Amino acid sequence: MRARDHGIVIGTGVPGPLNAITDVPGVLVGHTTLTEGTARTGVTVVRPGPGPAYDSPVYAGYHWLNGNGEMTGLPYLDDFGLLHSPIGLTNTFSVGVVRDALVSLEIGGRGGSAWSLPVVAETWDGRLNDIDARHVRQEHVERAYHGASAGPVPEGSVGGGTGMMCHGFKGGIGTASRVTGDYTVGVLVQANHGSRDRLTVNGRPIVMDDVPRPGGPEGAGSIIAVVATDAPLLPHQCRKLAQRAGLGVARTGGAGENGSGDGFVCFATGNRGLPSNALDDDKSSGVFEVRVLADARLDPLFHAAIEATEEAIVNALVAADTMTGANGFTAYALDGARLADLVK
Numbered sequence: 001m002r003a004r005d006h007g008i009v010i011g012t013g014v015p016g017p018l019n020a021i022t023d024v025p026g027v028l029v030g031h032t033t034l035t036e037g038t039a040r041t042g043v044t045v046v047r048p049g050p051g052p053a054y055d056s057p058v059y060a061g062y063h064w065l066n067g068n069g070e071m072t073g074l075p076y077l078d079d080f081g082l083l084h085s086p087i088g089l090t091n092t093f094s095v096g097v098v099r100d101a102l103v104s105l106e107i108g109g110r111g112g113s114a115w116s117l118p119v120v121a122e123t124w125d126g127r128l129n130d131i132d133a134r135h136v137r138q139e140h141v142e143r144a145y146h147g148a149s150a151g152p153v154p155e156g157s158v159g160g161g162t163g164m165m166c167h168g169f170k171g172g173i174g175t176a177s178r179v180t181g182d183y184t185v186g187v188l189v190q191a192n193h194g195s196r197d198r199l200t201v202n203g204r205p206i207v208m209d210d211v212p213r214p215g216g217p218e219g220a221g222s223i224i225a226v227v228a229t230d231a232p233l234l235p236h237q238c239r240k241l242a243q244r245a246g247l248g249v250a251r252t253g254g255a256g257e258n259g260s261g262d263g264f265v266c267f268a269t270g271n272r273g274l275p276s277n278a279l280d281d282d283k284s285s286g287v288f289e290v291r292v293l294a295d296a297r298l299d300p301l302f303h304a305a306i307e308a309t310e311e312a313i314v315n316a317l318v319a320a321d322t323m324t325g326a327n328g329f330t331a332y333a334l335d336g337a338r339l340a341d342l343v344k
Contacts, residue, residue: 002155002312010202010314011307019311020153021186022226023177026050027197027267029188030283031173032140038326040128043098044089044159044173045144046188046226048267054106054116057274059084061239065077069261070224073100073119081235082094083267084276085118086145087226088191089160089173092124094136101141114313121263123192123222125163142247153188156319161190165221165255165323166316167265167333168196168213170323171183174316178304183231183270183293185304187245191316192221193260198253201314201343208342211332220259223249225304225312232270232291237298242266246303248309266305314339 006017016023026313028047034040050127060083062074072095073085085106087096099120107114125131146157149184153175157163162174177186197220199206225245233241245264246256256262271290293301318336325331 001336003250003311005320006318006336008201008340008343009171010311010315013178013180013304013307016179016184018152019177020175021046021177021188021226021228022150022153023184024186024230024269027228028150029153029187030058030144030150031154032144033138033162034135034140035162038133039135040129040163041091041135041143041326042127042159042162043141044161044190044282045141046087048083048269052106053083053085057084057124057270057276058233058267058269058288058344059238059271060265061235061242062263062265063239063242063246063277065249065262066260067254068259068282069122069263070095070183071121071263071265072121075119080317082274083119085116087265088118088141089128090120090122090136091131091163092122093122093131095122097136097138097216098252100142101138101143104121105142105145119265121224123164123190123224125192127165127259127329128323128331130326155315157321157323161316164190164192164311165214165331166191166313167194167199169317170320170331172316172320174312174319175313177313178308180304182271182302183229184226185229185308187305187312188226189309189312189316190224193223194254194261195219200251200253201339204343206339206342214331217259222261223254225264225309227264227266228268229301231293231301233268234292237295238266240298241301241305244305245309246304250309252313254304257307257338
């Protein structure tokens, strides 16, 4: 069940039909979840379109709220503003294998002139998962990539969010969307951040002192947010939209704590068909046209990104089940029905 199934309505915006990042046309999401033996981990893949992202880049930008984390491929985003790859989400020690697998999936068999700089981000699941064992392998990335779909997105303890915690409860993957005018904004989070005492939903502090606390330092996790929109945005506008995900994190009580890696990436599909290299055809002039939404019209998208991020975090919380890790550590779920009563 999700937040709205419990009667928890975040903000005033209108969600899309699925209330998910897949409400943005063409966006696909796939998970591989690993819970056997000492594994409490996995991988999530967000694909900007149904075909290889290498062949159909989209404009993109990113923002870091606090840099105690990793996201690959950022220098290319800085200089070119193009997303040439799917986005992978996993645990801290599996970034490399996910990156390498995405390279193979996107450019395998293309020959020596092909290249790839995938965007892969992480949060740390070492309390529940035997992270040193590095359970995620190439075949798990392939499964998430090929299994990605445009339908409803499984949430909670799935994919890259399998072993994650959020505000002292079991966390994981969450998603939500907002429709504003002609455009849709969708957000997917991998929520592994925050402290119990700061959790806020719809402006109300949430107190559940009878639910066992996880122990250890709080606010030392991370959160990654992927923001997608079908609005025709340029890279600098994508960066501004990515920034607003941080305000959604703040509305639930996140503060970008010193021990947290809070990274947000946004891509815009409103200019599909961009050339990967404007001069790759000797007969081409190297000039192409794009559509651009005026900066003065961005505010509704900002509000949409903030609300969708907040609701995605709450969805991650209420969708997750209590989980005991390989080391006997238990992360307790946040009861959605009880949360609804507290919010009301």
